[in-house]
Amino acid sequence: MPISPDIIESLRLELRRGTLILAVLAALRTEKYGYTLRSDLAEQGVEIDEGALYPMLRRLETQGLLTSEWREDAKRQKRFYRLSDDGAAALSQLTEEWRAMNRALEAILKEGMQ
Amino acid sequence: MTDLMERYLAAVKRRLPEEQAKDIIAELREAIGSKIEAKEKALGRAANAGEVAAILKEFGHPVVVASRYSGQDYLIGPNLYPWFWDAQRTGVGLVFAIVVAIAAVRAFASERPIQAVLQGIAGAIEAAIWMFGVITVIFIVLERTKTDVRIAQGWNPKTLPHGNIRAPKPLFDSVFALAFDAILILWWTKVVRLPNEFPWQGNRGLELHLSDAWAPFHTPILVLALVVAAVHVADIVYPAWSRLRSLVSIVGHFWGIAVAGMLYRARPLVDVIVSPGAEDRTRELNAIFEIGLGLAALGWAIGLGVEVWRLLRSLQVGVPGPQAAPKG
Numbered sequence: 001m002p003i004s005p006d007i008i009e010s011l012r013l014e015l016r017r018g019t020l021i022l023a024v025l026a027a028l029r030t031e032k033y034g035y036t037l038r039s040d041l042a043e044q045g046v047e048i049d050e051g052a053l054y055p056m057l058r059r060l061e062t063q064g065l066l067t068s069e070w071r072e073d074a075k076r077q078k079r080f081y082r083l084s085d086d087g088a089a090a091l092s093q094l095t096e097e098w099r100a101m102n103r104a105l106e107a108i109l110k111e112g113m114q
Numbered sequence: 115m116t117d118l119m120e121r122y123l124a125a126v127k128r129r130l131p132e133e134q135a136k137d138i139i140a141e142l143r144e145a146i147g148s149k150i151e152a153k154e155k156a157l158g159r160a161a162n163a164g165e166v167a168a169i170l171k172e173f174g175h176p177v178v179v180a181s182r183y184s185g186q187d188y189l190i191g192p193n194l195y196p197w198f199w200d201a202q203r204t205g206v207g208l209v210f211a212i213v214v215a216i217a218a219v220r221a222f223a224s225e226r227p228i229q230a231v232l233q234g235i236a237g238a239i240e241a242a243i244w245m246f247g248v249i250t251v252i253f254i255v256l257e258r259t260k261t262d263v264r265i266a267q268g269w270n271p272k273t274l275p276h277g278n279i280r281a282p283k284p285l286f287d288s289v290f291a292l293a294f295d296a297i298l299i300l301w302w303t304k305v306v307r308l309p310n311e312f313p314w315q316g317n318r319g320l321e322l323h324l325s326d327a328w329a330p331f332h333t334p335i336l337v338l339a340l341v342v343a344a345v346h347v348a349d350i351v352y353p354a355w356s357r358l359r360s361l362v363s364i365v366g367h368f369w370g371i372a373v374a375g376m377l378y379r380a381r382p383l384v385d386v387i388v389s390p391g392a393e394d395r396t397r398e399l400n401a402i403f404e405i406g407l408g409l410a411a412l413g414w415a416i417g418l419g420v421e422v423w424r425l426l427r428s429l430q431v432g433v434p435g436p437q438a439a440p441k442g
Contacts, residue, residue: 049174
């Protein structure tokens with residue numbers, strides 16, 4: 001029986017969910033506002049819905065991982081985000097975690113291919 | 115096409131926490147504005163209503179977008195859900211069983227039994243819906259207040275039920291027994307009234323009342339019923355046999371036999387009020403009750419013997435109760 005596309009989509013979303021935060025934190029090592037952050041991530045192959053991105057930025061700011069300020073840019077008021085010191089520490093820990101997980105998964109996936 | 119965007123933002127704003135709404139909407143306005151601007155740049159002209167609508171649709175439904183700012187994704191989250199489901203099964207099952215049992219007893223003596231059964235089923239469904247609602251509200255409050263429910267964290271596999279003395283009691287059996295206990299207690303304390311009038315010889319009837327022999331045992335029987343109900347509640351929480359449960363059970367059985375014996379000596383057990391013209395059946399009915407009392411005493415005596423045997427066996431095989439589970 002072929003696997004339903006809904007199941008694949010739901011598994012794909014589950015797989016992506018945790019990695020998006022890591023991508024956002026990493027991308028905000030340099031200051032960006034929401035629209036450019038999303039465009040930059042998309043250019044690098046990480047698509048994220050705006051409806052999810054902005055609440056996520058706010059939540060990360062509430063958690064102290066990001067700082068933000070409103071500033072005028074190209075004649076418009078924009079909210080610029082960047083990684084805070086706590087955010088940088090969290091990013092470092094999460095990166096380690098991601099790399100370890102990635103190494104383990106790669107080994108398991110290779111094993112399955114042999 | 116800012117009108118469409120402003121209507122969209124207003125729809126989101128209505129659903130946002132008031133203290134954050136202004137800031138969130140300013141950011142969303144900027145984000146959507148940037149997107150429309152980029153689209154217009156790519157088209158080389160102003161975006162039309164359809165194009166703006168497509169951008170807003172891609173952004174997400176106002177309800178969904180606003181909900182993402184609430185920080186509350188679940189009504190009852192995955193941590194609480196297993197406990198919620200377990201509480202529903204027990205609570206709804208219990209209340210349904212109690213109301214159905216009371217309705218069945220009432221229907222038995224009703225002149226319109228089918229109507230009484232239907233009313234009973236409707237009452238049971240209503241009670242079950244109420245119970246479902248109450249349990250749901252309790253769990254929503256627990257989720258909302260982020261109450262730290264440590265049931266799962268404090269769990270110790272060593273406290274899992276033993277099955278070598280007696281198989282753990284199925285949940286259905288315990289709930290059913292508890293429903294029966296509840297009906298008995300409610301009737302004994304006169305909170306509910308069960309029918310005691312029965313048709314006898316055509317239109318004539320008779321009424322059964324417990325005789326004065328029961329009066330001195332009102333409190334002892336109530337205490338016994340409460341203890342039995344407490345044991346059945348304990349069975350739901352910890353369905354395995356344990357020495358403590360066995361001791362309580364032995365005392366209960368012994369208590370039951372003693373009360374039955376004293377009642378037998380103080381008989382007659384029931385007073386019968388007979389309609390004029392109906393034949394007096396006091397003697398026969400008392401004989402039926404005496405046989406019933408004797409059978410109950412026999413059942414308690416067998417139960418007493420079985421529990422004593424289990425207790426002795428547990429001493430031989432060394433089965434710990436939950437209170438004696440090894441630490442660590």
